[in-house]
Structures are given as structure tokens and as C-alpha cells.
Amino acid sequence: MERIERRAFVRKAAAGVVGAGALSSCEGDGASNTTVQAGTVVSGPRVEWRLASSFVPSLDIIHGAPLRVAERIATLTEGHFTMRVFASGELVPGLQVMDAVQAGTAQAGYTAGYYYIGKHPALAFDTAVPFGFTPRQQNAWLYHGGGLELMRDVHAEFDIINFPCGNTGLQMGGWFRNPVGSVADLRGLRMRIPGIGGEVMTRLGASVQVLAGGDIYPALERGAIDATEWVGPYDDLKLGFHQVAGNYYMPGWWEPGPTLSLHVNREAYDALPPAYQEMLAEVCREVNYDTLARYDAANPSALQTLVEEHGVAVKEFPRDLMEAAWRESEAYLEDRAVESPEFRRVYDSFKSFRGTAYPYFAGNEQVYAAFAFPRVGASRTAG
């Protein structure tokens, strides 16, 4: 079978249109080391999972992550292990993905841990906390700094095994109808910003609102809110916020390197053959990193489009706002640690890792970036 045809075949299998047994031949074993023939190599059991995503297909990099997990697992298993991916609302509402996986309604879910801090406050660290880790630091902490073990312990309480599966990069600070001259301008400002970022914004005087993606644009247009944050240039451009709020602020200090996660029901996971478990872990690790690379390739030209074609003014948050945000963010995390020993256990690891990582990145990496980046092209900063 030709390579191209074979891949199409595997995709069909993944989509469930190939009859049972079509890929079940067991050939090729015992070939010598030098002469190897192409052919079917996977003869494991057929497994079909439901995967509930918290996201909608228009967010094609984020929602694309579980689609890529499904596609790659189907490819590696030659269509024996498949996942049917449901967008937000198709199987369960987007914010109930964790519940659905815990209950076994879906064997897997794609979501953000910090949606569920009501269940367990330390789930915030699975995604992002204000002034937390950049993408590289988050990956280093999760995979090689003890972070993933801690997060596995937290998820185990919900019979879920979690896999980091999509880092989106530092978010932008969002869209403001009017310029922000100082932290005082946040007083009474009606901003759509969920999660811990919203908690800190409240401490800074903002009137925080939580709106679903589709409701933001009309609210901003009719003046029901003054500002909103979303993700970054590539995703923001699609929603058209620049048409109704022309000031695009940076940085998104409340989410320096947010990581989305694949949740897997423990019982479903334990029933997998070990090789399928290993493939799942391998693919999730790769998709986690790769999602960042996709954003890093897509965001720069999207920002260029926003600035050059739509006249968006990219601005830095004023220094006093940043100082106050740092202060209140640190206070918020300390307060949670006082309240919750479970939060503190992860917080201590986070803080210790950050205590070494930040000074290191402030050195070599930062010195390079500060010198080199501004030397190419026009600065995108105005005002």
C-alpha cells in the first residue's frame, strides 16, 4: 500500500468508517533486520473513546490540539485506538468537561485545569497563575521540576490522570475602549476577565464580569463592558474586538504561559494495553509543546495584520498598574496558601522553581532578547 493511501485509510479508520477487522491482519513479524517490508504492525485491541473538548472549532489551534491527539493516536495504532472529539456543548458544556471525564461520560476531555479551582484550588497551577511561569518555565517545571507529579496527585482525587497537552504562550493584556493611563483608570472599569486574573483585577478596582466567548463582542460594542481579554493576536483577530475597542494592551500578566490539559478517566486508562498508554503519553507531550510552536508561528503575522491593516494601537500597561498587579497577585497566592494546605503544597514547589528560573531567564535569555529583538523591523509599540 502506498504511503499516501495508507494515511487516508488510517484517517478513515479514525473517523469510524472502516469496518471492524479491516485492520486486523497480523503480518510482517519475523522479518530479518535488513529486509523489512511495509505493512500492518499493530494488532492490538480496538478502542474507541469519546473526547469532550471545552473549546469550539473556530479556535483552531486550541481545539485542534485534541483533534491532533486523536489523529496521531489513530495513525500510530493504525486505526485500532480512536477518539471521537466533541466540541464544547456537543456532549457536555465546556465548563463541565472535568465532571464528564470523572463520571466516565467521556473517557477523555480537553480543558483547562483552572476552570475547576472550585473543586480544588491547586488546579490553578495546572494552567497558569498571575506572574507564574512562561511556557518554557511551565514545561520545565511540569516535566522536569516535579510539577506533573504534584498535579497528578491533585487529579487522582477525581479519578483522572492528566496530561499537559497545549501551551498557548503568554496571553495579550486585552482590548480596551479607552487608553489606560494609570492603575487608577481601572477603578470601576467593567472588564471581562475570568479566573484568578479576574480576582486580581477586582482587587485593583475593576468591576469584573465573566462572559462566554460569543457574548463578548456585542457587550463591548454596545458599551456594556469597557474592556475584555481573550487569548492572543491569532485568536483575537478572528473575534474582531479591534473593531470596537482600539487599544490592545500587553502583557497578559495573569497568564504568562497557560497550559491546557487532556483529562483521562482512570478506569478507561487502566484498561488500555501498556503500549497504547505509552503512545497516549508520548503524543500528549508532543502536542503540548507543538501547540506553542503553532501559536508562535501564527501570532506574529496576526499582530502585524492588526497593526498595519486595522490600525490597532499596541500599548504597554502603565508601570504603576504592573507594580500593583504584581503586589496583589503575590498577595492573592499567599492568601490561598494560608487557606488551603493543598494549595500550599503545590505553591511551595512553584515558588521554589520560580525563585531559580526567573533570575536565570532575567540573565542570559533576557539580555539576548532585549538586545536582539528590537533590531529587526519596526517596533509594534505605540503610545
Added chain:
Amino acid sequence: MERIERRAFVRKAAAGVVGAGALSSCEGDGASNTTVQAGTVVSGPRVEWRLASSFVPSLDIIHGAPLRVAERIATLTEGHFTMRVFASGELVPGLQVMDAVQAGTAQAGYTAGYYYIGKHPALAFDTAVPFGFTPRQQNAWLYHGGGLELMRDVHAEFDIINFPCGNTGLQMGGWFRNPVGSVADLRGLRMRIPGIGGEVMTRLGASVQVLAGGDIYPALERGAIDATEWVGPYDDLKLGFHQVAGNYYMPGWWEPGPTLSLHVNREAYDALPPAYQEMLAEVCREVNYDTLARYDAANPSALQTLVEEHGVAVKEFPRDLMEAAWRESEAYLEDRAVESPEFRRVYDSFKSFRGTAYPYFAGNEQVYAAFAFPRVGASRTAG
């Protein structure tokens, strides 16, 4: 079979101590979707490869990358596809890995493209060029900016298919016996620095030498050279340069995000079943990203050790040196592009991508880093 035992078994298989056929049973297919039993799922042909590395085992993150590729491929294929990894010099000298793969002496090699710019000047872009891409930019360019396709074309001339397989992060600027006060201090300075970085340092007046890893320390100790660069804190600490050259400079502008590559002999690759090819690609992508995460976890505490326990002074290259280095680096790349249409083809893609990426990272990412990183712990910068 218990999970732990199974993994040990796979490791033994990978080491070649399990007889042919031991893993060849073809069971489990046709199981229902709900009841899945653990067991052997891979029944493909046995493949054993030789993998020649350009590195030595003491560089445990770099040389660990091909070891992890081999281990993970063996795990995913349940020991059916194994690779025996040879360190530099065991099968072929470290700088002849590409030749060995092209000739089929080894089916695979782990090396740095820029070792072979004598064969093809554009191979530099596979690893790093001065003032080129940071790790995130390099990954975005390779995987989602057309870079990998271009590098595949270059490698195809050598009957090699290349897989990015280990980003080491921005290198440090190296160890200097005496402080560097300005670019004028480079005149006549005897520095060990290979590759294009060495070419640019020569343009800046340095007397450049190329020494293998083991020869650097004694040369520095007896004063035969005045300075050397190596990799970064984690690897540098092991070689003990701080004992004979107390000034540790940053940044390593000649290698902002070097990527090491797995080379695979085309004929050996084509003989693989498609599922093994997919597993190899998947594992290499993951190991490429993961190598960076390992360095990002290891470098910060290594630098802390160098500063706090060994009294190393971490310093920034003076501004006039950086300006001159930028100028000469850009001139060097332009000169190569004039000489070689093959170089220009990749250079144009590189330059276009950098033209969008640098301004973007100069904005959001850089503004965040400049504010947040210095707020934690003591600055590691002296002098």
C-alpha cells in the same frame, strides 16, 4: 504481565537480550470497545538500527536525546524496533556522523547540521546562525514556518531525512580569563569557538581556535587560550572552566537556539513500515522540545551553583561588542547568500520569518520578561 515488569522486559528487548520471536504473539485484536485487555499490541517486523552520536555520554542531556529516542521507540513498538546508540568515536568520529549515515554505516545519526557546512552552507540553518532564532522561534519556523521542508530538501541531496531532535536553548557567551571591557579587547584574544560564531569572532579581531571538548580545559589552564565557549551552565559546570577563567559572559549571540538533529539514511527509512515511520517522527518531535525543557530545568540551578558556590562573575558583553557582532553577523550571512544560491533559498525564508517574529517577541513576551523576571531573587549579573 504487570506494568513494571513489562517495561523492564521492553528495556531488555531494546538492549537486544530477548530472542527473536519472544514478542511476536498477535493477540488481542477484535476485543470489544468496552472490555480491553492489556497485552501485546505490536506485531510488526523486528528492526535493529545503529545510531551514531556526535556526543559523549557525559553531556547527559545532549547525548541523552538519542538514548531517549531509542528507549521510546523500543517502548512504543514493544521492543520490535530498536536502536543501538554509539557515542562519539565508538562507531565513527563525532564529526563524521553525517557521512556514516549517508554511507549506511549507521542507519541513524545524532549530530549538528552546522558541523557540515563544508558539504552544504545552508546546513547552518538546521542548527543555528548568529542572531538567528531563539528556541521557540526555531521550532515555530521549522515545524510551522516552512523551515523543515527547506531543510529536508537540503538533506535529500545526501540521501538523508532529518528530524529536529534536541534544542539546547540559548548558549552562554563563554569563559574569559580577563574581563572584556569593549570590542577592542577582542583584538588578538585567543578564543576557542567553532563554526560561524568563530568566523564572526575572527572578523571582530579574535584569534580563533578549534579544540575538542577534552582539550579545552588544559589549554585554558596553561594560558594557551584566553577564552572558550561551550554550551551553558549545566554542561559548563561539569568541565570546570570556572576554575581557570572566572568571567562568565552572556549572551551567546552566535547560537540563540541551537537544534540538534537525527539523521536517518533514506533507504533504511523507506524500508520501515509506515507506523514505525510515524512513531519515529512523533518521538523526534517530542524529544526535540523536551531537550529544551531539560536544559531549562537544569541550567538555572547550575548557574546558581557557579555564582554562589564558585564565585563566578556573570557579565554582559559590552554594548559596542554586541553592536559590532550584530553588524558582522549580518554581513557574514549576506556574504554567504551572495556566494551561494542554495544558502540564499533558506536565508530568505529565515529572514522573512525573523522579520515578523522578532518584533512580536520584542513586544508582549519581552515586555513581560523585562518586568517580571528581575523581581524574583537576586540578579545574577555582576560588573
